[in-house]
Amino acid sequence: MRRRGRPGLVTIAALLLLGAGAGAAVLSVVLRSREPAMPAAVDPDLTIEVLNGCGSEGAADRVAMLLRGAGYRVDFVGNADHFHYREDVVIARTVGLARAAPVARVLGEAAVVEQRLPGHLYDVTVVVGKLRSLAAAVDQVR
Numbered sequence: 758m759r760r761r762g763r764p765g766l767v768t769i770a771a772l773l774l775l776g777a778g779a780g781a782a783v784l785s786v787v788l789r790s791r792e793p794a795m796p797a798a799v800d801p802d803l804t805i806e807v808l809n810g811c812g813s814e815g816a817a818d819r820v821a822m823l824l825r826g827a828g829y830r831v832d833f834v835g836n837a838d839h840f841h842y843r844e845d846v847v848i849a850r851t852v853g854l855a856r857a858a859p860v861a862r863v864l865g866e867a868a869v870v871e872q873r874l875p876g877h878l879y880d881v882t883v884v885v886g887k888l889r890s891l892a893a894a895v896d897q898v899r
Contacts, residue, residue, distance in 0.1 A: 768899060800856055803880045806833040810842030810871040820845075820864065820885050827863045832879060842886040851858040857881050864889075 784850050809817035821831040845867035849857035860881055861867040
């Protein structure tokens with residue numbers, strides 16, 4: 758016979774499971790709210806070319822990987838017309854500024870300009886500047 762006033766083993770186990778489930782739900786909500794917010798790719802069908810405008814080897818490839826990680830489609834990676842671009846520039850070629858601006862937000866401090874070229878192969882051109890390359894070099898030293 759069981760004594761009155763003392764919970765049984767089954768009751769204790771049920772309370773422990775209930776508490777663990779509630780704790781896991783709360784922890785899940787807390788952790789999800791602390792995830793870094795990456796701007797969502799507003800337009801994954803946007804065609805993008807990334808050009809190295811700083812001369813640092815692999816700079817355009819690194820930016821292309823960053824954009825692809827955000828959900829964008831990067832169709833071409835190559836060199837710009839020269840290696841003297843100081844800052845990153847996002848150029849709207851066949852689309853308006855509203856569609857190119859989210860690309861710049863993924864990069865951080867990139868300038869956005871509109872330079873319409875009807876018939877251009879890509880909607881947006883990203884030119885990687887020297888400041889991004891310099892920041893990457895400093896990060897490697899750390």
